[in-house]
Amino acid sequence: MDQLVKFTLGRGDMSHVLSEISQTYPGSSWDGQVFTVDTPNTSVKITNLDNLPGVNMSINEVWFDYDVLFQEEAQEETSILIRFVHDSVLFHQGTGNGAVGENQLNSAAMYNTLRAHQVFIPRHRNIRWLTFRVSIETWKKVTYGLLPSIDQLLQRKEEWIIFETIDYNMEKCIRRIFEVQSKNRAERLGFSLAKGMELLTYFFRQLSKRLENDHSVGLVTMDVDTIFLIKNDLIKNIQSPPSIEDLCRKYGMSADRLRNNFKKVFGLPPRQYVLKKRYQEAYQQVKQTNESLSSIAHSLGFSHSSHFANGFKKHFGVSPSALRENK
Structure with missing residues (x-):
């Protein structure tokens, strides 16, 4: 046991x-x-x-x-x-x-x-x-x-x-x-x-x-377990996550309720959460692998390397190239 x-x-x-x-x-x-x-x-x-x-x-x-x-x-x-x-x-x-x-x-x-x-x-x-x-x-x-x-x-x-x-x-x-x-x-x-x-x-x-433009915070509610299941569904396929409509049908929840409760728990709407997760995955790959930055960007669903690099620096305060040089 x-x-x-x-x-x-x-x-x-x-x-x-x-x-x-x-x-x-x-x-x-x-x-x-x-x-x-x-x-x-x-x-x-x-x-x-x-x-x-x-x-x-x-x-x-x-x-x-x-x-x-x-x-x-x-x-x-x-x-x-x-x-x-x-x-x-x-x-x-x-x-x-x-x-x-x-x-x-x-x-x-x-x-x-x-x-x-x-x-x-x-x-x-x-x-x-x-x-x-x-x-x-x-x-x-x-x-x-x-x-x-x-x-x-x-x-x-x-x-x-x-x-x-x-x-x-x-x-x-x-x-x-x-x-x-x-x-x-x-x-x-x-x-x-x-x-x-x-x-x-x-x-x-x-x-x-x-929280500058959104003063809601992550209250723990009865829906929180469902919200974590939704989060798992979103990141299983980070390149092509399920649509809000598909998630609503699966979990019997309206789109407004899903978005609002998701944001209360994680501080971001579902789509922005997925984007942030992509950058988090990119951060690990830049640190731990020798894959080219363009390959990493493409594998995570970023269509333009320049947009990827700019967003990466906005999220982490350092560019992907600078992070790799200092790893």
Whole structure:
């Protein structure tokens, strides 16, 4: 029988939670900043940084010989959690099992803490991610009121989640944070905090641009599982995805309802989502293969290489040729 181990992250600050776990979990240790587990079937390293008022940052690297479900308890005082997944995949349960991470359109998720939340970690995979917990007061200071729709949403007693991409600048910050973890404690602490704040700045700026003309956000609703099925249908054949009419017939949903609910979950209408996914696939191919840029563009349904290059730079802040030179 497949084994599923559940960990409950209770209320209170992360340092307190990790300290309690270290007292009961076999093979674990906690020095006030770094929590580790090193056993034949478990490898965990969590660096917890709470040096900045109102912001908690954790740097997580794990491997399990079994499936793991992290259960985050609801908090009476609302905070915002932002999770960035690097070179791996996490699954947010209760949101259509939304995959976040490598080779996914979305590599970041932001949600509130008014309700319990679950994150699934599959066995036999090295998983690396960053988590930021930001207090509402600090959020307001950082965003300067530029995201009024989210400010209003924070007052509601409903769960919500926003999925977002990681652009070139964010990816560089994340990569450097993990690279520096082998350094001495003082260097690791200062550099990680500095890069973490830079990462949040890029993230909030990108999210602000996305919501400039549309202040809707990804509320989790009863339709969310269907919306994730629709998303899967759209990207199965990225060159020639099904039409809105075909999807409406398949899922018994009107076109307006489909578009509106899709946009609430993913922040984009279906067609724009597909376009963004094409660029995400192109990003991976430019980084990981030696295929010509024109071949990559053609294979993903872009008819003009110049349009592909311009759109690529708009999405990621770097041209495909520059990305390839620096890979």
